[in-house]
Amino acid sequence: xxxxxxxxxxTVIAMSFREVLSIPGxxxxxxxxxxxxxxxxxxxxxxxxxxxxxGAKPIELGMLTATFAFMxxxxxxxxxxxxxxxxRKKVLLVGTGGFVLSYLIFxxxxxxxxxxxxxxxxxxxxxxIFPACVSLISDYTNESQRGRAMGLVGMSFSLGFIxxxxxxxxxxxxxxxxxxxxxxxxxxxxxxxxxLQIREPKEKEESRDIAQKExxxxxxxxxxxxxxxxxxxxxxFMIGGLDxxxxxxxxxxxxxxxxxxxxxxxxxxILIMIMQFVSGGLVNTHGEIKLxxxxxxxxxxxxFFLVFAHDWLTLMVALAVFVCGNALVFxxxxxxxxxxxxxxxxxxxxxxxxxxSLGQVAGPxxxxxxxxxxxxxxxxxxxxxxxAYCIVFWMVARKKLQQVHSVPxxxx
Numbered sequence: 001x002x003x004x005x006x007x008x009x010x011t012v013i014a015m016s017f018r019e020v021l022s023i024p025g026x027x028x029x030x031x032x033x034x035x036x037x038x039x040x041x042x043x044x045x046x047x048x049x050x051x052x053x054x055g056a057k058p059i060e061l062g063m064l065t066a067t068f069a070f071m072x073x074x075x076x077x078x079x080x081x082x083x084x085x086x087x088r089k090k091v092l093l094v095g096t097g098g099f100v101l102s103y104l105i106f107x108x109x110x111x112x113x114x115x116x117x118x119x120x121x122x123x124x125x126x127x128x129i130f131p132a133c134v135s136l137i138s139d140y141t142n143e144s145q146r147g148r149a150m151g152l153v154g155m156s157f158s159l160g161f162i163x164x165x166x167x168x169x170x171x172x173x174x175x176x177x178x179x180x181x182x183x184x185x186x187x188x189x190x191x192x193x194x195x196l197q198i199r200e201p202k203e204k205e206e207s208r209d210i211a212q213k214e215x216x217x218x219x220x221x222x223x224x225x226x227x228x229x230x231x232x233x234x235x236x237f238m239i240g241g242l243d244x245x246x247x248x249x250x251x252x253x254x255x256x257x258x259x260x261x262x263x264x265x266x267x268x269x270i271l272i273m274i275m276q277f278v279s280g281g282l283v284n285t286h287g288e289i290k291l292x293x294x295x296x297x298x299x300x301x302x303x304f305f306l307v308f309a310h311d312w313l314t315l316m317v318a319l320a321v322f323v324c325g326n327a328l329v330f331x332x333x334x335x336x337x338x339x340x341x342x343x344x345x346x347x348x349x350x351x352x353x354x355x356x357s358l359g360q361v362a363g364p365x366x367x368x369x370x371x372x373x374x375x376x377x378x379x380x381x382x383x384x385x386x387x388a389y390c391i392v393f394w395m396v397a398r399k400k401l402q403q404v405h406s407v408p409x410x411x412x
Contacts, residue, residue, distance in 0.1 A: 019145060020148050020149045020152060023140050023141065025136075025140065025198045025199045026137065026149070028198045029133050029136050029137055029198065030156045031156075031190065031193055032092060032133055032190055032193070033130075033133050033160070034157075034160040035096075035186060035190040036125075036160065037156065037158075037160025037161050038160035038161075038167070038183075038186065039099050039160075039164065039187060040126075040160070040161070041160055041162075041163065041164020041165045041269070042165070042167055042168035042171075043168065044164070044243060044261070044262075044265050045172065045258045045261035045264075046172055046180070046258055047061075047115075047119075048247035048248045048261075049247065049248075049257070050106075051112070052248065054111060057372060058245075058371040059368040059369050059372050060112065061245075062367050062368020062371075063368065064116065064244075065244040065360075065368075066360070066361045066362075067119040067123060068119050068120075068123040068360075069123065069358075069361045069364075070361045071119075072123045072130075072357055072360075073127075073357035073358065073360075075124045075127035076131060076354075076357070079091055079095075079131065079132070080135075087200045088132040088136050089194065089200045091128045092128065092136075092194045092198065093194055093195060094125075095126070095129035095132070096129070096187060096191040096194055097125075097191055098122070098124055098128060099129075099187040100184050100191060101121055102118045102125060103180045103181070103184035104181075105117060105118035107177045107180035107184065137149050158269060158276065161265070161268075161272065162270055164265075164269075165262040165264075165266050167182075167262070168183075168258065168262050169259040169260070170259060170262065172259065172262070227397035230389070232355045232356050233359040233362075234296070234329075234359065234385075234386065234389050235326060235356070236355075236356040236357070236360045237362050237385075238303070238326065238359075238363060239326070239359075239360070240360040240361070240362070240367070241366060241378060241382050242303075244364035244371075245371050246264070248371070249378070249379075253309070253375070254309075254310070254312075254315065264315070267316065268323060271319070271320060271323040271324075271327075272323060275327030282328065288332035288336045292332045292333060294325075295325045295326065295327070295328030295329035297325065297387070299322050299325030299326050299329070299386055300382075300390065301321050302318055302319065302320075302322025302323070302324075303322060303380070303386065304379065305317065305318035306318045306379040307376045366378075366381065367382070
């Protein structure tokens with residue numbers, strides 16, 4: 001009986017995904033998201049060594065990583081307003097074209113200022129793509145389809161993050177310039193896909209101008225909920241710090257080059273995808289607050305173990321612990337936010353995105369700064385910061401969040 005129910009459930013899920021993918025134009029939106037994640041993944045194993053070859057210091061590597069997040073943070077609301085005026089498809093064309101331009105600049109860059117400029121263009125391009133894609137998916141789907149559609153958004157990101165680093169690492173075996181030129185060619189194909197296949201649907205009211213609602217929403221948020229936003233900040237703070245330092249750390253300590261680093265980030269991407277299927281069930285059985293606390297503890301241990309990584313096995317174990325911890329926190333925070341906030345949640349999710357962007361700025365800057373002092377300090381320092389926040393969350397935020405009932409969202 002249980003087996004039959006499981007088979008029926010699997011069939012329904014598969015049919016739901018097929019129903020979403022049958023919507024005209026939506027495959028191109030998912031492909032655009034995949035390519036954006038793919039492009040970011042391509043950069044990860046290449047940029048640190050490419051920048052070091054141009055005389056970059058560790059703090060400058062952190063600044064390069066942070067530049068992408070900072071430009072996305074600054075231009076996200078601007079591009080959202082522009083999309084409201086001229087349409088999401090046109091903004092997507094600007095974004096995909098921006099990725100082509102950034103990779104071409106990377107391929108010819110011979111100075112640090114040019115690398116920073118290319119990274120800034122890439123960040124602006126991402127600011128065009130992510131909000132427009134989510135808005136389009138919201139308009140393409142109805143309420144019954146939207147959950148599956150957002151699941152496919154996560155899968156698109158994960159697949160891009162798996163394929164991108166592997167592609168970057170392998171293509172760098174030819175030359176770094178060749179890797180960037182191939183990435184530019186894929187981005188150009190993405191531009192063509194958007195131009196030819198995406199149609200501009202009629203925009204639904206709940207998809208409009210999320211950025212304008214954020215400021216008004218802040219006055220309605222009670223302080224306990226701010227711990228959830230801070231938790232999203234800490235998540236991306238951890239990831240940003242890892243992205244900024246892992247390549248050069250393993251390069252110096254283990255003798256890795258771009259190909260090996262690509263394999264490492266591909267391994268991380270596979271772990272993330274696996275944990276997406278596991279973490280949802282754990283939220284239902286153990287509760288969000290326990291999983292958030294446990295996840296931060298595990299993530300801290302992941303960073304701490306990286307200090308002692310001396311071969312492939314110890315590196316893989318440390319990264320697995322880190323990813324598992326991170327995968328417990330992320331869905332739990334999102335689940336609590338949707339439970340604690342009623343009404344229109346779009347503005348709340350926009351605020352979450354802002355905190356995530358700030359974490360992606362702060363993490364690389366701290367990681368690069370600490371690496372410049374001592375090569376073991378970034379991971380030890382990140383572990384201390386995460387554990388300190390975990391203590392505060394467990395002692396202060398846990399009780400307050402348990403007492404908080406639903407908070408009204410932004411009103412129309």
